[in-house]
Amino acid sequence: MAHIWKPHFTVAAIAERDGRFLCIEEHAEDGVRINQPAGHVEAGESPLNAVVRETLEESAWQFTPQALVGIYQWTVPDGSKTYVRLAFCGQVDGFDAARTLDHGIIRSMWLTRDELHKRRASHRSPLVLDCVDDYLAGHRLPLNVIRYYPS
Numbered sequence: 001m002a003h004i005w006k007p008h009f010t011v012a013a014i015a016e017r018d019g020r021f022l023c024i025e026e027h028a029e030d031g032v033r034i035n036q037p038a039g040h041v042e043a044g045e046s047p048l049n050a051v052v053r054e055t056l057e058e059s060a061w062q063f064t065p066q067a068l069v070g071i072y073q074w075t076v077p078d079g080s081k082t083y084v085r086l087a088f089c090g091q092v093d094g095f096d097a098a099r100t101l102d103h104g105i106i107r108s109m110w111l112t113r114d115e116l117h118k119r120r121a122s123h124r125s126p127l128v129l130d131c132v133d134d135y136l137a138g139h140r141l142p143l144n145v146i147r148y149y150p151s
Helices: 047-059 113-118 127-136
Strands: 008-017 020-028 031-035 038-040 062-075 082-093 105-112
Touching: 008 047, 008 062, 008 127, 020 047, 020 113, 038 047, 047 062, 047 082, 047 105, 062 127, 082 127, 105 113, 113 127
Parallel strands: 008 082
Antiparallel strands: 008 020, 008 038, 020 031, 020 105, 062 082
């Protein structure tokens, strides 16, 4: 019998302001890491709703997705988990300074591409810089390429 593959289906927000990208600093299994606001798509949730929710929960910013930057598949080095990430670019506004961030999130911050590159050893995954580089290279697909069928 073949092994059934069950990847973790995730989303991430790529938001740029004045040459800086919205990032979060978080506690992970292997220490403090940098990531985009990102997380799992919940059962019954569309990817677009998930990226808006995750961005708010992790950064306290309201995110409006405008395009799909890419779809990324990454397996952790020990082979125990595979992630499939849909990365969306968009705009943020409506920062809620009083909002309590998700468990494990230390803070949100804005970093340039060069600052991200210099700190790549602390990235949650290689997807962090790849998503920013693809965004900067102009990778964009319209949101309507994602078809969601609610139950």
